Amino acid sequence: MSKNYMPSKGDFEKLARMKAPYQQTIDELKVKLKGIKYGCLQENGYTPIEFVVGRVKSTESMLKKAESKGVQLGAGNWIDEVEKQVKDIAGLRLVSRYIEDLREAQEILSQREDIVVEEVKDYITIPKDSGYRSIHMIVRYPTYHGAAKKEVFCEIQLRTLAMNFWATNEHELRYKYDQKLPDDMRAELRKAADSAHELDLQMDQFRREIREAHELNKQIALSNEVKLEEIFSLYVKKDYKRAQELYRHYFGEGHDFTHDPKLKMIDDLLGSRLKLMK
Incomplete structure (x- = not known):
């Protein structure tokens, strides 16, 4: 003032x-x-x-x-x-x-x-x-x-x-x-600022990798949901043979939907019933 x-x-x-x-x-x-x-x-x-x-x-x-x-x-x-x-x-x-x-x-x-x-x-x-x-x-x-x-x-x-x-x-x-x-403190602060910026850039790279993985998982989940809906549609229409064929073709024996409760519920319903059908 x-x-x-x-x-x-x-x-x-x-x-x-x-x-x-x-x-x-x-x-x-x-x-x-x-x-x-x-x-x-x-x-x-x-x-x-x-x-x-x-x-x-x-x-x-x-x-x-x-x-x-x-x-x-x-x-x-x-x-x-x-x-x-x-x-x-x-x-x-x-x-x-x-x-x-x-x-x-x-x-x-x-x-x-x-x-x-x-x-x-x-x-x-x-x-x-x-x-x-x-x-x-x-x-x-x-x-x-x-x-x-x-x-x-x-x-x-x-x-x-x-x-x-x-x-x-x-x-x-x-x-x-x-x-x-003091001059030495200003110099150290500048170094710290540059280090913080390097950390930000590294974290941005990690963020991009996280987003890419998340997007890939979303695409996989969406693809699986479409496949399950296709099989479920055939099941409702009582085309059990075709439903079985698609289920085995798409998912075989090695799939795991425990990470997605919605897909797991549909898979449990279809899988348990279709596997029992001869």
């Missing part, structure tokens, strides 16, 4: 009223992002969102940032200028397991009709000198505070678990050293 200006009690009250819609925006967007998370879980059994946290910038941090952007605190309609210049008064952090999940979450947010993406900074493709990696999205969100509609800006940071772990520790160290980290 400016050394030459200290907001009055009245100014602090105005700032508190000004920040209220931003807190409401945080609350609403957290609910919506959690809705995306649980919707993806129900639909796909997997979600790109691990967890979401949010905050409204403290008055001191907000005024420091406004001053760094050239706002003359205490002059004219300076509070309006603070709101125009500081785009991260409201801030959300969306954390995912994998980089690929971050990209998916970014795509989901970009396609929503209730927010407008104003700016994206990709610090994963081009990290900061410190090694910091994340995706920053500045979005515009309409909210109703009382009867009045207001569009406010919100910054959404997207990080992997590794990025978030590194950034949280780096932030605490900067606070401890009053933003003046």
